[in-house]
Amino acid sequence: MGSVRSRHADRIRTFALAPGDLLAGKYLVQERLGRGWEGEVYLVRERGTGVERSAKLFFPHRNAGGRTARYNARKLHKLRQCSILIKYHTQETIRHQGRSVTALISDYVDGEPLPAFLRRQPGGRLDAFQALHLLHALAAGIEDIHASGEYHGDLHAANVIVSRRGLGFEVKLVDLFPPGRPTAGAVQDDVCDLVRLLYDCGGGKRTYRRQPPEFKDVCCGLKRSLIARKFRTAGELRWYLENLEWSTR
Numbered sequence: 521m522g523s524v525r526s527r528h529a530d531r532i533r534t535f536a537l538a539p540g541d542l543l544a545g546k547y548l549v550q551e552r553l554g555r556g557w558e559g560e561v562y563l564v565r566e567r568g569t570g571v572e573r574s575a576k577l578f579f580p581h582r583n584a585g586g587r588t589a590r591y592n593a594r595k596l597h598k599l600r601q602c603s604i605l606i607k608y609h610t611q612e613t614i615r616h617q618g619r620s621v622t623a624l625i626s627d628y629v630d631g632e633p634l635p636a637f638l639r640r641q642p643g644g645r646l647d648a649f650q651a652l653h654l655l656h657a658l659a660a661g662i663e664d665i666h667a668s669g670e671y672h673g674d675l676h677a678a679n680v681i682v683s684r685r686g687l688g689f690e691v692k693l694v695d696l697f698p699p700g701r702p703t704a705g706a707v708q709d710d711v712c713d714l715v716r717l718l719y720d721c722g723g724g725k726r727t728y729r730r731q732p733p734e735f736k737d738v739c740c741g742l743k744r745s746l747i748a749r750k751f752r753t754a755g756e757l758r759w760y761l762e763n764l765e766w767s768t769r
Contacts, residue, residue: 531581535560535616542567543623544612547575554633554678556695558582558592563628572628574606574694577614577621589622596626599668604661606692629692631683638677638721645723648735654682655718655738656761657689662710662754671706675713677720711751712744734766 534555541549547564550572554561559578566573578589589611596608607627614621631637638644646654658680665672672693679695719739722731728739738760740746751757 532579532617532619532621535562535577535621537562537577543575543614547573547612547625553681554694556674556679558588558695561694564625573609574626574628575612576624576626576695577616578623580619580621583622586622589624593624595670596624599665599670602661602664602668604658604664604691604693606694629681631681631690631692633694634677634680634682634717634721637682643723643727645727646721648722648732651718651721652735652738652761652764653687654689654691654721655714656758657691658717659714659754659758659761661691661693662714663758666707666710666754669702671702672710672713673706675710675717677717680717707753708744708748711754711757712747714754714757715739715747715751716742732767734764 537543537549537552537560539549539551543549543564546567548567550563550565552560552562553574559576559582561574561576564573564575565571576592583589593608593611596605599605600607606629609625609627612623612625614623638646645651658675662672662675674695675693679693681692681694683690715738718735719728719742722728722735728736731739738757740750751760
C-alpha cells in the first residue's frame with residue numbers, strides 16, 4: 521500500500537508554469553490557457569521569432585511511454601484539414617521537477633476559453649439565439665471530424681476557445697480525444713456533449729424553464745435517448761439548426 525501511495529503522491533497534478541518560464545530552451549511561457557485530463561495548455565512565445573504558439577504539456581502518468589502524445593500528434597496531423605482543430609507543429613521534451621515531460625507545440629489562435637467568455641456576458645450566459653449560433657459553429661466543426669472517420673471524445677467548455685465574428689462565432693478546440701476506436705457510440709457521445717454545451721451556455725438548470733421552445737427542442741431535456749433519436753450525427757444537428765423555424769408567438 522505504501523508504494524501505491526508514493527506513486528500517486530509523485531504524480532504531477534499541475535505544472536504551475538509562470539510567465540517568463542523557459543521551455544526546451546526556446547519557448548517563453550505567457551499564460552495558461554486550459555487544463556484537461558491529459559495535461560495543461562499554455563500560451564508560449566518563440567524566443568527566436570516572437571511568434572506565439574500553444575504548448576500542451578502532458579502529465580507523465582497520462583502519457584506512459586509517450587503513447588498519448590504520439591496518438592494526439594498523429595490524429596492532429598490526420599485531421600489537419602478540420603478547421604476547428606488547432607494546427608500541430610512539433611513535439612518537444614522538457615524537464616519539470618526532475619522528470620521528462622512531453623509537449624506538443626501548435627498554432628495559437630485568438631480568443632478566450634469559453635468559461636471566461638461566458639463570465640463576461642450579462643448574467644454569465646448567452647441568450648438562446650446566441651447560444652444556438654455558438655452551437656452551430658461547434659456542430660459544423662465536429663461534423664468535419666466525423667466526416668474524416670474520427671470523433672473528438674472530450675468536448676467540454678474548458679476545451680473551447682471562442683471569439684465573436686459579426687453575428688456568429690469562431691471556435692477552436694485546444695484539446696483532443698483520448699485513445700480509442702471511432703464507434704457509433706463515440707460519435708453519439710460527441711453529439712450529446714454538443715447539446716450539453718448549449719444547455720450550459722444558456723445558463724443551465726437555473727434558466728432552462730424560461731428558455732424558448734426552440735432551445736428546449738434541441739436540448740431534449742438532456743435525455744440521451746431523445747438526443748440520439750433526433751440527432752444521430754453532428755451533421756444532422758448542424759442541418760437542424762440551419763433549418764430551425766422560430767415561433768412568432
